[in-house]
Amino acid sequence: MAIPSDNLKTNYLRMKQVLTIFLALIAVGFGYAQSHVNFIITDQMNSPLAGANVVIKGTTAGTASDATGLARLTGLPNGKTTFEISFIGYEKKQVTLNFPSDSGRTIKIELEEGEELEEIVIASTRSSRTIEDTPTRIEAITGEELGEKAAMNSSNIGMLLSETTGVQMQQTSLSSGNLSIRIQGLDGRYTQILKDGFPLYSGFAGGLSIMQIPPLDLQQVELIKGSNSTLYGGGAIAGLVNLISIAPGSKPQLNIMFNQTSASGTTGNAFYAQKFGKAGLTLYGSASNQKAFDPDNDGFSNLPKSQTINFNPRFFYYPAPHTELNFGLSANLDQRTGGDMQVINQQSDADHLFSEKNVSERYSTQLMLRTTRENHAFSLKNSISWFNRNLEIPDYQFKGNQISSFSEFLFSLKKSKKSDWQFGANHYYEKFNDKHSAADPDRSYEQNTVGVFAQNTTDFHPKLTLESGLRSDYNPDYGTFWLPRLSLLYKPVSRLTARIGGAMGYKLPTIFTEESERRYYQHILPLPASDIKPETSVGGSFDLNYKTVFFDELSFSINQLFFATRLKNSLLLEENTPTGAFEFKNAAGNVVSSGFETNIKLTWNDFKL
Numbered sequence: 195m196a197i198p199s200d201n202l203k204t205n206y207l208r209m210k211q212v213l214t215i216f217l218a219l220i221a222v223g224f225g226y227a228q229s230h231v232n233f234i235i236t237d238q239m240n241s242p243l244a245g246a247n248v249v250i251k252g253t254t255a256g257t258a259s260d261a262t263g264l265a266r267l268t269g270l271p272n273g274k275t276t277f278e279i280s281f282i283g284y285e286k287k288q289v290t291l292n293f294p295s296d297s298g299r300t301i302k303i304e305l306e307e308g309e310e311l312e313e314i315v316i317a318s319t320r321s322s323r324t325i326e327d328t329p330t331r332i333e334a335i336t337g338e339e340l341g342e343k344a345a346m347n348s349s350n351i352g353m354l355l356s357e358t359t360g361v362q363m364q365q366t367s368l369s370s371g372n373l374s375i376r377i378q379g380l381d382g383r384y385t386q387i388l389k390d391g392f393p394l395y396s397g398f399a400g401g402l403s404i405m406q407i408p409p410l411d412l413q414q415v416e417l418i419k420g421s422n423s424t425l426y427g428g429g430a431i432a433g434l435v436n437l438i439s440i441a442p443g444s445k446p447q448l449n450i451m452f453n454q455t456s457a458s459g460t461t462g463n464a465f466y467a468q469k470f471g472k473a474g475l476t477l478y479g480s481a482s483n484q485k486a487f488d489p490d491n492d493g494f495s496n497l498p499k500s501q502t503i504n505f506n507p508r509f510f511y512y513p514a515p516h517t518e519l520n521f522g523l524s525a526n527l528d529q530r531t532g533g534d535m536q537v538i539n540q541q542s543d544a545d546h547l548f549s550e551k552n553v554s555e556r557y558s559t560q561l562m563l564r565t566t567r568e569n570h571a572f573s574l575k576n577s578i579s580w581f582n583r584n585l586e587i588p589d590y591q592f593k594g595n596q597i598s599s600f601s602e603f604l605f606s607l608k609k610s611k612k613s614d615w616q617f618g619a620n621h622y623y624e625k626f627n628d629k630h631s632a633a634d635p636d637r638s639y640e641q642n643t644v645g646v647f648a649q650n651t652t653d654f655h656p657k658l659t660l661e662s663g664l665r666s667d668y669n670p671d672y673g674t675f676w677l678p679r680l681s682l683l684y685k686p687v688s689r690l691t692a693r694i695g696g697a698m699g700y701k702l703p704t705i706f707t708e709e710s711e712r713r714y715y716q717h718i719l720p721l722p723a724s725d726i727k728p729e730t731s732v733g734g735s736f737d738l739n740y741k742t743v744f745f746d747e748l749s750f751s752i753n754q755l756f757f758a759t760r761l762k763n764s765l766l767l768e769e770n771t772p773t774g775a776f777e778f779k780n781a782a783g784n785v786v787s788s789g790f791e792t793n794i795k796l797t798w799n800d801f802k803l
Contacts, residue, residue: 229268229269229270229271229272229293229294229297230266230267230268230269230270230297230298231266231267231270231277231291231296231297231298231299231300231301232264232265232266232299232300232301233248233259233264233265233266233267233277233279233289233300233301233302233303234262234263234264234300234301234302234303235248235259235263235264235265235279235281235303235305236263236302236303236304236305237284237304237305237307237688238304238305238306238307238656239656239657239685239688240304240656241657241685241686241687241688242259242261242262242263242264242687243259243263243281243284243305243688244259244260244261244262244263245258245259245281246258246259246263246265246279246280246281246305247278247279247280247281248265248267248277248278248279249277249278250267250275250276250277250278251276251277251278251288252276256277270293270297271293272293272294273292273293274290274291274292275290275291275292275293276288276289276290277289277290277291279303279305281305282743284305284306284307285305285306285307287303287305289301289303314334314336314414316328316332316334316416317390317391317416317436317438318330318332318388318391318416318418318422318425318434318436319332319425319649319651319661320425320604320606320616320649321606321614321616321649321651321661323651326691327659327683328651328661328683329651329659329660329661329681329682329683329693329695330418330422330661330681330693330695331418331419331420331681331693331695331735331737331755332416332417332418333358333359333416333417333419334414334415334416334417335354335358335414335415335417336413336414336415337414339802340354340409340412340413340414340415343357343409344409344410344412344451345451345453347409347453348408348409348410348451348453348461348463348480349408349453349459349461349480349482349484349502350404350405350406350407350408350409351404351407351408351409351412351415351437352373352404352405354409354415355375355404355415355417355435358417359753359791359792359793360377360378360419360755360791361375361376361377361417362375362376363375363376363404364376364381364382364708366382366401366708366711366712367532367550367711367712372401372402372404372405372552372711373404373405374404374708374711375387375404375435376432377417377419377432377433378419378420378432378433378757378759378787378789378791379787379789380431380432380759380761380787381432381707381708382400382708383400383701383706383707383708384429384430384431384432384433384701384731385430385432385433385434385435386426386429386430386433386434386435387400387403387407387434387435387437388426388434388435388436388437389407389436389437389439389560390436390437390438390439390560390562391436391575391602392560392575392577392600393426393427393429393577393600393622394524394558394560394577394579394600395407396429396598396624397596397598397624397626397704397706398581398583398594398595398596398626398704398706399556399579399581399596399598400706401583401706401711402528402552402554402583405502405528405530406502406504406526406528406554406556407437408463408478408480408504410449410451410463410465410478410480411439411440411465411476411478411506412437412438412439412440413438413439413440413441414438415435415436415437415438416435416436416438417433417434417435417436418430418433418434418436419432419433419735419755419757420432420433420695420697420733420734420735420757420759421433421679421697421698421699421731421732421733421759422434422679422697422699423665423677423679423697423698423699423700424647424649424663424664424665424677424678424679424697425616425618425647425649425663425665427620427622427643427645427665427667428643428667428675428699428700428701428702428728429701429702430699431699431700431701431729431731431733431759431761432759439476439508440465440467440476441467441474441476441510442467442468442469442474442475442476442510443467443468443469444469445468446466446467446468447465447466447467447468448464448465448466449463449464449465449466450463450464450465451463451464457484457487457489457497458484458485458487459482459483459484459485459487459497460482460483460484461480461481461482461483462480462481462482463478463479463480464477464478464479464480465477465478466478469510472511472512472513473509473510473511473512474509474510474511474512474520475507475508475509475510476506476507476508476510477506477507477508478504478505478506478507479504479505479506480502480503480504481501481502481503481504482500482501482502483500483501484497484498484499484500484501484530485499486498486499486531486532486535486538486539488535493534493535493536493546494532494533494534494535495532495533495535495538497532498530498531498532498533498538498550499530499531499532499538500528500529500530500531501528501529501530502526502527502528502529502530503525503526503527503528504524504525504526505523505524505525506522506523506524506525507522507523508520508521508522508523508560509521509522514565516565516566516567517563517564517565517566518562518563518564518565519562519563519564520560520561520562521559521560521561521562522559522560522561523557523558523559524556524557524558524559524560525556525557526554526555526556526557527554527555528552528553528554528555528556529551529552529553529554530551530552531549531550531551531552532549532550533548533549533550534546534547534548534549537549547588548587548588549587549588550585550586550587550714551584551585551586551587552583552584552585553583553584554581554582554583554584555580555581555582555583556579556580556581556582557579557580557581558577558578558579558580559576559577559578559579560575560576560577561575561576561577562574562575562576568608569607569608569609570605570606570607570608571605571606572603572604572605572606573602573603573604574602574603575600575601575602575604576599576600576601576602577599577600578597578598578599579596579597579598579599580595580596580597581595581596581597581598582594582595582596583595585714585715587714587716590714590716591631592714592715592716593628593629593630594626594627594628594629594638595626595627595629596624596625596626596627597624597625598622598623598624598625599621599622599623600620600621600622600623601620601621602618602619602620602621603618603619603620604616604617604618605617605618611653612652612653612654613650613651613652613653614650614651615648615649615650616647616648616649616650616663617647617648618646618647618648619644619645619646619647620644620645620647621642621643621644621645622641622642622643622644622645623641623642623643624640624641625638625639625640625641626638626639626640626704635719635720636720637705637715637718637719637720637721639704639720639721641669641671641702642669642670643667643668643669643702644667644668645665645666645667645668646665646666647663647664647665647666648663648664648665649661649662649663649664649679650662650663656685657684657685657686658682658683658684658685659682659683660680660681660682660683661679661680661681661682661683661695662678662679662680662681663678663679663680664676664677664678664679665677665678665679667700669702671723672702672727672728675700675728675730676698677697677698677699677700678697678698679695679696679697679698680695680696680697681693681694681695682694682695689740689741689742690738690739690740691738691739692736692737692738692739693735693736693737693739694734694735694736694737695734695735696732696733696734696735697732697733697734698730698731698732698733699730699731699733700728700729700730700731701728701729701730701731701765702728703721703726703727703728703729703765703778704721705718705720705721705778707765707767709767710767713767713776717774717775717776718767718775718776718777719770719775719776719777719778721778722777722778725779725780726765726778726779726780727763727780728763729761729762729763729764729765729780730761730762730763731759731760731761731762732759732760733757733758733759733760734757734758735755735756735757735758736755736756736757737753737754737755737756738753738754739751739752739753739754740752740753747798747799748796748797748798749795749796749797749798750794750795750796750797751794751795752792752793752794752795753791753792753793753794754790754791754792755790755791755792755793756789756790757788757789757790757791758786758787758788759786759787759788760784760785760786761781761784761785761786761787762784763780763781764780764781764784764785765778765779765780765781766778766779766780766781
């Protein structure tokens with residue numbers, strides 16, 4: 195039977211269409227199979243980022259990078275495709291490619307750290323680097339953590355410091371509640387306390403400092419563990435604490451806090467800050483009242499009866515965009531009485547006699563001029579402080595006042611993006627006047643110390659930074675001190691940092707030690723100037739810090755620190771058996787404090803462990 199030609203023609207056309215569609219599908223499938231691309235994802239130090247996400251924008255299709263930072267995507271459609279590359283803590287990046295012409299390429303993506311990682315600029319090292327890029331090991335209490343601790347105890351910084359790893363608050367008097375800071379096992383006299391870089395709390399004025407420094411006007415607290423005498427001179431053998439005040443901004447800031455404790459303590463704080471064009475102001479005031487508190491009913495106060503008033507105004511002037519002049523005043527009035535509860539309540543009798551009463555006044559001024567340019571800066575500082583204290587126990591009274599001053603010139607030079615220098619000179623003056631009775635010896639003294647210093651911080655490699663410094667101090671009574679310091683920062687990968695450092699330090703001898711405080715300075719002889727040598731130290735530390743993020747929300751960090759400090763000519767208080775008095779002597783051998791600290795932190799949203 196013959197087949198009509200029209201049918202053959204129709205079938206032929208149908209077969210041709212089917213074949214064309216089939217070949218087109220094969221071509222499309224071939225295109226999907228052949229188009230692929232490789233991404234190498236690193237951080238700014240060229241370290242691979244494992245677990246970075248690479249997805250096609252607007253879809254959930256993608257992959258994650260492996261341990262070498264490699265992410266490979268295959269089966270990509272022809273045409274323009276936009277990829278989004280992301281990693282927790284880093285800024286996202288987008289890349290648009292055109293396939294099949296870009297198929298087979300290997301593209302390197304360098305991600306920059308984003309705002310999710312809090313950048314803390316450190317003031318204590320004078321180099322204006324972030325805490326992540328500073329070779330010196332520094333711990334900072336900032337932001338919410340500072341606010342939480344201030345809310346828990348708004349009367350002083352004792353609790354704020356006590357919850358820091360490796361820092362212990364030692365009570366030198368149960369009656370008055372006085373505290374001193376012990377860092378890495380060393381006595382409180384080896385820790386230097388600064389306020390905005392001014393050493394206001396030293397010598398006689400250091401005895402009550404922790405109990406008289408409220409936290410509400412602080413922007414951050416910086417702790418350096420281990421000797422750091424290059425920039426600040428003697429006294430920082432164990433470390434230093436630098437309290438950074440809040441500076442005024444264009445928007446007004448007003449904080450008011452009222453605390454009432456179950457231990458019958460009441461504290462009120464108010465802080466105000468604002469910038470008005472070329473002028474600025476911060477104003478802080480606080481008052482606290484604590485009733486004597488005896489929770490264990492043993493008849494003696496665990497918390498003394500105390501009243502404290504603080505007032506601290508600061509004035510700012512900005513004559514030019516890069517110049518700042520500020521002047522601050524600080525006043526503290528404090529009275530505390532502890533001991534036998536019946537004596538505190540004015541019900542003393544033959545069996546209830548003991549009490550310890552402290553009345554103190556502290557006044558200080560701070561003046562600073564600072565000019566900053568693109569590659570250099572200089573500052574001038576001066577502070578004057580006057581402190582008066584009257585300590586009374588039954589049948590004995592210790593009275594005295596101290597005037598001290600600090601002056602400094604600092605010049606900072608940034609030679610390049612990788613290197614900066616600090617050059618400076620400063621002068622410390624301290625005079626203690628012992629208002630002793632006729633029966634007691636005169637323990638007054640006067641100290642003058644002049645120092646010059648230089649420090650350099652250099653990035654030799656994106657993974658390697660070296661900070662080195664040298665200081666020379668001269669004191670007419672004790673001679674010249676040379677204080678070198680060296681710190682090295684190494685970042686082998688983005689999440690791991692290692693620091694190692696060492697320094698020398700010294701401490702001029704005074705009668706103001708924890709042992710003296712515990713004895714209320716009773717029967718303590720003056721320092722025999724001809725026989726007593728300054729305390730000197732050599733110390734070093736090594737630490738590793740690792741941090742990462744799990745499940746996009748849970749952050750984990752661990753820090754392991756090893757430290758050692760050797761003290762020479764350590765000052766000891768010994769009893770003079772024939773007279774019953776106590777006198778200071780230098781220890782015959784060395785005193786070594788060594789150990790390790792481990793700090794582990796887990797953070798999930800607003801929860802921290």
